[in-house]
Amino acid sequence: MYFAALLARTEDGWEASDTELDDVETLADLADLAREASPDEDTVLVLIEQEGGWFGVVRVDGEEDPRIYVSDAAAAARSSYGEILLTDELLGRDPGADGPDLDALDLDGTEDGEPGDDEPDAAADTSSADVPHGPVGDPGVLDDLGVSEKELRSMTEDALMEIAESLGASEVLETVR
Template sequence: MYFAALLARTEDGWEASDTDLDDVETLSDLTDLAHEASVDDDTVLVLIEQEGAWFGVVRVDGEEDPRIYVSDAAAAARSSYGEILLTDELLGRDPGDDADLDALDLDGTEDGEPDASSSDDEDDAAPSADAAPSGPIGDSAVLVDLGVTVKELLALESGDALGEIAEVLGVAEVLETVR
């Protein structure tokens, strides 16, 4: 089960709104959604969680590039919403890496040449370099100036991480109204 909410900072505190991500296909779409919720280009947090598996925080401050934190990249990679957050830049890949896939043979080698590192036992094969790493990825300092330390963010369990973040921000009740 997924939950997504926008928290927009205003002069009077934080305003929360439930967010439908059905029409969001890219990080750019998500950033545009955050900009629409922004008051005077102030901070907007997009909080996304897949219950028990992973959570993500996207922070948009005015026209700056979004800052992203994902609690478990491997779990998020198996999720359509998680894939939105796991950009090439975040994963440390060159944006053009996928363009060369057409040049690969079905076994993943170029021109049908055997892969020198392949073994006879497919189960023992190492994960692809493009695979999302297990564990946290992104800007772990994304919420430091709002009161959530790097250590606290990294220690959050996926169960109710968004509730704990909201508690530190002082908006737990506001978040619960849209949950």
Template sequence: MYFAALLARTEDGWEASDTELDDVETLSDLADLAREASPDDDTVLVLIEQEDSWFGVVRFDGEEDPRIFVSDAAAAARSSYGEILLTDELLGRDPDSDDTDLDALDLDGTEDGENENDETGEDDEDDASVGPAGGGSAEAVPHGPVGDPRILDDLGVGEKELKSLSEDAVTEIAEALGASEVLETVR
């Protein structure tokens, strides 16, 4: 289950709005959505969370390039919403390279990393071909956090704290920002 929200910082504090990501296909689409939420070029945070799997924070400060943090790139890569955040630049790869395309990953809806054959108890023979020996793209998307871990430093959530968040990260971030009440209105 996913939850996504926009938190826009205003003179009066944080304002939250529920974010529907069904029509968002690229980071540019997400930037447009965020910038519409704050016409005064204030800070806007997009918080995305897949329950018990991964979370992402995208920060927009006016017209500056967005800053992104994803708690687990490999888990996010199996999600259509996560794919929006996992840009070539964020993953440190060449956008012209064919062997690191996210389309090569298994995006069959097994978003929690489970194997399609887990129910039958069979081993997935294709797993042997992924990775360094098989030349697959598994290494293109690392397990663990990627992006800017200091994305919220000036807002009271340090790198160590951000990296330690897990199950209810969006709520914990909102609490640290003093925005938990406004977030709950859209949850």
């Protein structure tokens, strides 16, 4: 089960809103969604979690590039929401390098390289083959907000609530959960 919320910092504290990510296809779309939540260009956090699997934090400060932290890249790579966060840059890959290596595939001569009925789809696993197990991104994404790199890396089960508590936003996050 997934949960996603926006936390926008305002003059009066943090405001939370539940968010649907069904129409979000790229990190740029997600950053635009976050920017819409704060017309004053204040800090906005996008918090995403898959229960028991992984969590991600995307921080958008005005027009700056988003800063991202993902707790377990390999787990997130198996999720459509996680794939939004796992950019080539975040994973240290050359853009476009995530396609299948046709020389390494055992193509059986079927048209357009499609696997035969009894063959597994060899291309399906190639994009996640170079995704590390464990955290990726900027572990200092919340340092100035009171969540240290060490604390962020040690969070597991209820990470989003722990982050919200550290920010003083647990009540507003709970209302949208």
